Amino acid sequence: MKKKQDAKKPELKPYDHLKIEKRWQKHWEAKKFYRADDKLVAKKGADAPKKMFTLVEFPFPSGAGLHTGHTRSYTAMDVVSRKRRADGENVLFPIGWDAFGLPTENYAIKTGISPQKATKQNTDTFRRQLKAVGISFDWSREINTTDPAYYKWTQWIFLQMYKKGLAYKSKLTINWCPKDKIGLANEEVINGCCERCGTQVEKRDKEQWVLAITKYADRLDKDLDDVDYWEKIKIQQRNWIGRSEGSELSFKIKGSEEVVNVFTTRADTLFGVTYVVLAPESGLVAKLMPQVKNQDDVKAYIQAASKKEEMDRTAEGKEKTGVELKGITAINPANGQEVPVWIADYVLATYGTGAVMAVPAHDARDFEFAKKYNLEIKAVISADKEKTASDELLTEDGKLIGSGKFNGMSSEKARVEITKAVNGKVVTKYKLRDWIFSRQRYWGEPIPMVNCADCGWVPVPEKDLPVKLPAVKKYEPTDDGESPLSAISSWVKTKCPQCKKPAKRETDTMPNWAGSSWYYLRYADPKNKKAIVDPKKMADWMPVDWYNGGMEHTTLHLLYSRFWHKFLYDIGVVNTKEPYKKRTSHGLILAEGGVKMSKSLGNVVNPDDLIKIYGADTLRVYQLFMGPFDQAIAWNTASMIGSRRFIERVYAMFSKVDKAVSVSANKETESLLHKTIKKVGEDIESLGFNTAVSSLMILLNALEKEENVSQEAYETLLKLLAPFAPHVTDELWAALGHKKSIHLESWPVYDPKKLESGIFKIVVQVNSKVRATFTTETDDEAAVTAGALKLPEIAKWLEGKSPSKTFYVKGKLINLIVG
C-alpha cells in the first residue's frame, strides 16, 4: 500500500545526483562554509570552541589526475573534519600542492611544455576533481610549493640551517639513477634501485649539500614517546633511526702505536673475542699496511670489495668473505690475549667505528665467519639451560663464564662493568644517515648559495629571497650530470654577496621533500609576505591535531618534517616540539584483482567517471564501506551498486516520514537509534568507517520495516550520514523544510539510558552448546534461569536433571551445565 503524500510536505524530485551535488557544492562555496576561523581560534576561555587541525598529505598534481587512493583517504579525513565541526570545533582542514618533482620535469622534457604550465593545468584538474568529491577543504588557504612566494620560505629555512651548521657540502659517494640522472637519498633507494623508476642505482662521487639530520636522531627517537602515532608507525621510525646503545672499546695493535676502536652492544662478551675485523675501506688498513705480510692478498681483496656495487654484495646470498692481515695482532684489553686481525666486507665502514670485535660463540655473523675460516670459538656466556658446549652459538644474555673476575655476573651488569674496567665508554649509535639534499635537476627550489673564489660558499642574503627558477629552454640535465640551470650563464653568474666580486650561483636544487617538510605550518598563515608564519597564528593553530597519510612516507616525509620542525623549534619559529600530535595511516588502494593501480597497466579508476555514473556521495560511501581503512584493498566497481542502493533507499524513505510518529513508539527502534549514534561517532574517531556505514545500513533496514518513520529518527539518520554523504543529506534536510544546511547542525547525542530497549533476547546453552533462545523483559539472573529451564527444547537436553552449575552473561546468555 502506498502512503498518501503529506499535503504540507514539499515534493521531492527523483534522485538526480548530478544536479544535487552541483547545487550543494555551489551553495557551500558561496556561503564560505568550511573556512577555518582565525578570529575564533584566537579566542581563549571556556566558551571558546576547541580548535581542530586535520591534515592530509597534499598531493603531487600529476598529469594522470586524482587517484582513488587520494579520494578515499581525503574522504576519510573529510568525514572526521565534518563530524568535528558538528561537535562544535573550529576545524582547519586545508589543502595544497606538492608540485615540484620529477614526473612534471620529465613531462617537460618529453613535450617541451614548461613545468610551470603543466603544474598549472594539473592543479586545475585536481582542484576541480576534489571539489567534485565534496571534500570540505578550506580552499582559501590553498598553497603551492612551486610558488616563489612559498619557496622563498623553503629557501629561508635552508639558510637558517646553513647558519647553524646543519647544511654542509660534502664529497660523497651518492646513489645515482642513470635513467633519471639524479642523485638519490638513502631513503629513496629501494633494494638498490631508484624508488621512482626502478632503475638500478650506480655509485658516483659528487659534491652534495647534506643536512645533518643525524644531529637530531636522538630527539627524533625519544620524542616519539610523547606523540599519539599508531604504534606501527613509531616502530618503523624507530627501526629506521636505529638507535643502539653499546660500548666503544680499544684494542691496541701489537708493536704499533695504532689502536682499533670497536663498537659493540655486547661488551659482556669481551673475553670471548677471538679476532677483530676491520671494514676494507677503513683508514686504519692503509696505516697498518707496511707491517702486513700478505699485502698482495689484502690489496686484491680491498680492490674487489670497492668494485662491488651494493647490489652485488646482496646478490651474493650474503656469503661472508674476508682476508687476514697477516703479521698484525690486536690485544684484547680485558685479558691481554693476542688475536688476529681480519678485513671483511660484512663490516660496514659507515656504521659504528668501521671495526668490530668478533665473538663467534655469541654472535651469528661472527659464528658463520669463524666456521668458514676455522677461527677459534670461545664461549663466555652460559644460559640457564646448561648449554656450555664451546662450539655452540648462544646469542642470548646469560651469566658470564671464562671471564676472570666477572664470572657469574649477569650480561646486563657485565656490559657496564667490563666497559668501565677496560676504560671504554658507553655510547649510542644510529643507523640514520645525514640527508643528501642536492638534486641536479631543474624543477626544484634553487639552493640559495653562491660560490665565490675568495669567500667560498656564501649564503644569499635573506632580502634577496626567493632565488627564483629562471626560464630555460632545455629541461634535461647535462651529460655530466649537472642541473640544466648550469647552462644558463646569465643566471649562474652573480656577485658574491660578501666581497661583491664575480661569483657563481649553486645550480643544485632541493629534493621534492623540501617543500613538504614544513607546509603544514604555512596553512596557519598562507599569505604572509613578511614572515614564514605569524607567531600568533602559529601558536593558535599548531600543532596539527590529526595527520593521516601513507605508510610509505613514514621514513621519508614524516621523519624529514619532524626534523625540520624540531629545527624550527630550536630557532624559535614554532613553539611545539613536534608538528603532529596524532598520526594515522590508510591502506593502499589496489586495482581490481589486487594488483597495483598504474597507468601502464591501464587499470586506473577515474573518479570523474564514477561521479558521473554513481555520484560523489555513492563514491564516498563505497570507498569507506569497502573494507578496513588501514588495510590494503582492491577496488571493485561492481560492488559500488550496494552503496548507491543504500543512498537511494535513504532518499526514498523521505515519503514515509511522518512528523506525528514519536521516536519512542517502538522501543527497539529507539534503542537501535541510540546505539547507532554511539557506534557511528566512535567509529569515525577510530577510523572504523566500514562498520560505521554498516551500522547506518542496519538502522535504515530497521526503519524500513516500520509503516511510518518518525521524523526525529529520520533526521538523526541524516545527521549521522551527513559526513559520509554530504550532498544528498543536505538535499533531504532542505526538503524536510529546514532553512539552514544540515552541515550547520550539531552532532546527535545518545542517551545512555536508552541504549537498551528493556527486551532481552537470551541465548540458552546446555553444556556450552546453543539449544534455544527466548525473549524476556527482565535481566535478573534468577528470573532468566527459571525462564530458561521452563523451555521445552531445553527440558529435552536436561533429561530431568537440574543443572549443577550455571553461567550467566547479564541480559545475553545463560549456560546450563548438567551431567
Next chain:
RNA sequence: GCCGGAGUGGCGGAAUGGUAUACGCGCUCGACUCAAAAUCGAGUGCCGCAAGGCUUGAGGGUUCGAGUCCCUCCUCCGGCACCA
C-alpha cells in the same frame, strides 16, 4: 634473518572471551512486466530427509565457553636488511 600486520562463506568483510559468518556484493526462487532492466519479498557456510553434527590457515593448551588468550608451526602482505 629481524620488525610489523593478516589468514573467517562464491567475493569485500563483521564479531568488549558469550548465538561465528553482521553489513554489502553475488547467486536462487517469487512478485511486478508482453518481456527485460530497475524495484520489492523470501532464501543463501558445509554434511544430513530429519533429529542433529561439523566449520574461523594447521596442531596442541587454558576455560563452563576460544575467531578472540597461551605455545608450536605454515602461508601471504608491508618495512628493514651483514647495523656489530
